[in-house]
Amino acid sequence: MSITKLLNTNHVRWMDAEGVLESDIVISSRVRLARNLDKVPFPHLLNNESGQESLKAIKEAWEKSNYEGLKQLDLLTFDQIGDLDRQILVEKHLISPNHAGSSDGFRGLMVNCSGSMAIMINEEDHLRIQCLLPGLQLEECFKEVIKLDDAFEETLDFAFDDRRGYLTSCPTNVGTGMRASMMLHLPALSISGQAAYIFQNISQLGMTVRGLYGEGTEAQGNFFQLSNQVTLGQTEEDINSNLIAITEQIVEQERLLRTKLISEMKYQLEDRVGRAYGILTNARLITSKEALALLSDVRLGADAGIIKNIKIEGLNELVVAIRPAHLQKKVGREMDATQRDVERAAVIKEKLLASQGING
Amino acid sequence: MSITKLLNTNHVRWMDAEGVLESDIVISSRVRLARNLDKVPFPHLLNNESGQESLKAIKEAWEKSNYEGLKQLDLLTFDQIGDLDRQILVEKHLISPNHAGSSDGFRGLMVNCSGSMAIMINEEDHLRIQCLLPGLQLEECFKEVIKLDDAFEETLDFAFDDRRGYLTSCPTNVGTGMRASMMLHLPALSISGQAAYIFQNISQLGMTVRGLYGEGTEAQGNFFQLSNQVTLGQTEEDINSNLIAITEQIVEQERLLRTKLISEMKYQLEDRVGRAYGILTNARLITSKEALALLSDVRLGADAGIIKNIKIEGLNELVVAIRPAHLQKKVGREMDATQRDVERAAVIKEKLLASQGING
Numbered sequence: 061m062s063i064t065k066l067l068n069t070n071h072v073r074w075m076d077a078e079g080v081l082e083s084d085i086v087i088s089s090r091v092r093l094a095r096n097l098d099k100v101p102f103p104h105l106l107n108n109e110s111g112q113e114s115l116k117a118i119k120e121a122w123e124k125s126n127y128e129g130l131k132q133l134d135l136l137t138f139d140q141i142g143d144l145d146r147q148i149l150v151e152k153h154l155i156s157p158n159h160a161g162s163s164d165g166f167r168g169l170m171v172n173c174s175g176s177m178a179i180m181i182n183e184e185d186h187l188r189i190q191c192l193l194p195g196l197q198l199e200e201c202f203k204e205v206i207k208l209d210d211a212f213e214e215t216l217d218f219a220f221d222d223r224r225g226y227l228t229s230c231p232t233n234v235g236t237g238m239r240a241s242m243m244l245h246l247p248a249l250s251i252s253g254q255a256a257y258i259f260q261n262i263s264q265l266g267m268t269v270r271g272l273y274g275e276g277t278e279a280q281g282n283f284f285q286l287s288n289q290v291t292l293g294q295t296e297e298d299i300n301s302n303l304i305a306i307t308e309q310i311v312e313q314e315r316l317l318r319t320k321l322i323s324e325m326k327y328q329l330e331d332r333v334g335r336a337y338g339i340l341t342n343a344r345l346i347t348s349k350e351a352l353a354l355l356s357d358v359r360l361g362a363d364a365g366i367i368k369n370i371k372i373e374g375l376n377e378l379v380v381a382i383r384p385a386h387l388q389k390k391v392g393r394e395m396d397a398t399q400r401d402v403e404r405a406a407v408i409k410e411k412l413l414a415s416q417g418i419n420g
Numbered sequence: 421m422s423i424t425k426l427l428n429t430n431h432v433r434w435m436d437a438e439g440v441l442e443s444d445i446v447i448s449s450r451v452r453l454a455r456n457l458d459k460v461p462f463p464h465l466l467n468n469e470s471g472q473e474s475l476k477a478i479k480e481a482w483e484k485s486n487y488e489g490l491k492q493l494d495l496l497t498f499d500q501i502g503d504l505d506r507q508i509l510v511e512k513h514l515i516s517p518n519h520a521g522s523s524d525g526f527r528g529l530m531v532n533c534s535g536s537m538a539i540m541i542n543e544e545d546h547l548r549i550q551c552l553l554p555g556l557q558l559e560e561c562f563k564e565v566i567k568l569d570d571a572f573e574e575t576l577d578f579a580f581d582d583r584r585g586y587l588t589s590c591p592t593n594v595g596t597g598m599r600a601s602m603m604l605h606l607p608a609l610s611i612s613g614q615a616a617y618i619f620q621n622i623s624q625l626g627m628t629v630r631g632l633y634g635e636g637t638e639a640q641g642n643f644f645q646l647s648n649q650v651t652l653g654q655t656e657e658d659i660n661s662n663l664i665a666i667t668e669q670i671v672e673q674e675r676l677l678r679t680k681l682i683s684e685m686k687y688q689l690e691d692r693v694g695r696a697y698g699i700l701t702n703a704r705l706i707t708s709k710e711a712l713a714l715l716s717d718v719r720l721g722a723d724a725g726i727i728k729n730i731k732i733e734g735l736n737e738l739v740v741a742i743r744p745a746h747l748q749k750k751v752g753r754e755m756d757a758t759q760r761d762v763e764r765a766a767v768i769k770e771k772l773l774a775s776q777g778i779n780g
Contacts, residue, residue: 334702338700342697343694
């Protein structure tokens with residue numbers, strides 16, 4: 061079963077980096093569509109009975125469909141897995157923290173074996189169809205979610221209003237029901253202080269910036285999630301091309317600044333990268349926050365050729381492998397914060413020394 | 421010539437550690453005697469002519485003596501070597517910073533090839549006879565300086581007053597003219613904050629505490645130089661046994677605290693040591709102050725068995741090899757602070773990786 065595999069390995073599709081467009085700066089692209097069943101109460105109003113009906117309708121649409129992309133998904137309801145496994149799914153960006161909080165039998169997840177396609181069932185909306193791919197692949201993500209959307213629509217009636225578009229549980233999603241986002245790694249813009257300046261003004265462009273785990277999370281490890289704020293009055297295509305254009309500008313600025321750092325502050329940069337690598341490969345205790353900050357420096361060093369033989373894919377995996385649920389899943393028991401700091405340090409050391417090789 | 425060798429290698433005798441008593445905590449023991457020629461003005465009153473006379477008298481005593489310990493010394497006057505080389509001698513603890521400031525032809529140094537015996541000529545006093553040995557060997561140091569003192573007295577008349585003892589340029593040395601000191605490495609007492617408490621009250625015992633380079637220097641790298649303050653009204657033997665007794669008490673407290681750290685804060689200690697090792701072996705730029713602090717942690721780790729295969733002797737050498745004059749001597753040119761930080765990082769990395777081996 062796809063989900064069992066996803067729960068027991070670190071790797072999911074968005075962590076790939078080789079041969080992926082802009083993967084040194086754009087970690088991943090993501091599109092999700094919010095869809096609701098017509099004439100069924102929104103999920104926050106569901107009780108067990110109406111929830112089961114909603115789930116049943118979705119399940120039937122899945123079973124009836126001939127679309128390969130839908131048939132290859134597994135379906136799992138949250139009464140079948142424990143809290144820790146749901147947290148694992150959050151840490152891999154396959155479900156939301158909010159969705160993970162429930163063990164209701166009418167809530168769940170449909171997912172493919174690589175984790176690139178994931179559909180939350182009865183989260184904030186009846187369906188949240190997500191495609192998550194590595195690098196700059198927003199249009200590919202959009203194509204995939206639209207295909208799934210179409211496949212469901214063969215059977216299901218979605219709540220739709222001719223004037224307002226798709227109706228959603230939260231008014232901020234009404235219209236396209238689409239959220240498109242890019243996860244960006246911007247160490248040079250952060251170090252120089254320019255990231256704050258850029259992102260201050262981004263809301264005027266209908267965009268918003270969040271941290272590694274979306275809404276309400278801090279931008280740790282110089283990771284920034286850039287997404288559309290507006291869902292109404294623009295087509296999906298316009299939203300996506302707008303987001304891509306802004307992303308490309310940011311990527312260009314990050315590249316320029318990296319080149320400047322390398323030429324003007326060579327020793328300081330090598331020092332920063334070297335120290336990060338030295339601490340990560342020798343610490344015995346490390347918090348998640350510090351680890352992400354140091355992994356950001358190591359990643360910059362790998363991108364700049366200061367550290368050789370470190371795979372970006374491995375660094376992407378580490379970002380997830382050092383989270384609390386993944387650490388506890390690996391060890392097979394609950395751990396307090398200090399125990400996790402010990403285990404986290406061990407996981408990082410092992411991974412970095414396996415790929416190896418600082419080049420002074 | 422002994423001095424040429426001493427200027428071109430890092431190692432001097434006090435850096436030895438193997439088979440030396442208490443060498444994990446007591447880096448070195450040192451005794452120096454201040455002696456002045458009778459009826460010759462003190463050095464600060466010397467001009468070139470009277471200075472040359474003072475030097476000549478000392479040189480003659482050296483040449484006439486049959487004592488092996490005196491015959492095996494080399495004599496070098498400061499018109500023969502440059503500023504950088506005199507700084508090298510300071511950094512090795514063979515002459516004082518004050519003495520290094522002069523290039524007068526009547527000032528100089530007598531030294532043996534291991535650097536354990538060193539006599540400053542026409543520094544603050546006409547003769548400053550020093551013996552510097554690794555570990556807790558204060559009595560051995562005293563024996564050696566007394567033998568040299570006796571050898572000189574066969575020929576020279578020293579300024580001596582029956583009531584006051586040996587007369588010296590500075591009144592704080594009158595009496596025995598002796599300064600005995602121990603260089604201690606006290607990381608556990610420092611980390612716990614107890615070092616400050618102990619040393620606050622040490623002056624009441626006729627003792628004083630200084631940093632790595634004596635008077636007026638800060639205690640960097642958790643190195644503390646403990647020495648007698650009083651030179652009058654006590655015999656040399658009493659001063660030495662007093663200093664040894666206090667040192668042994670401090671050593672015992674340091675040992676107790678280390679055991680406590682290892683048993684109660686195992687992870688934190690391993691983390692501290694690991695990070696220090698990681699930074700030292702991967703930094704590209706490092707200041708002397710930071711390097712000494714981290715080398716202190718690595719040394720503690722080596723003593724505690726957390727890091728294997730690191731020789732204490734090599735760490736002692738590093739404390740000197742990372743000083744400005746040694747770095748510039750090695751590279752063969754003057755360097756600014758940043759260039760020294762780069763070279764210092766390279767020297768440390770090379771030395772630590774040569775001995776190798778962190779044990780997580």
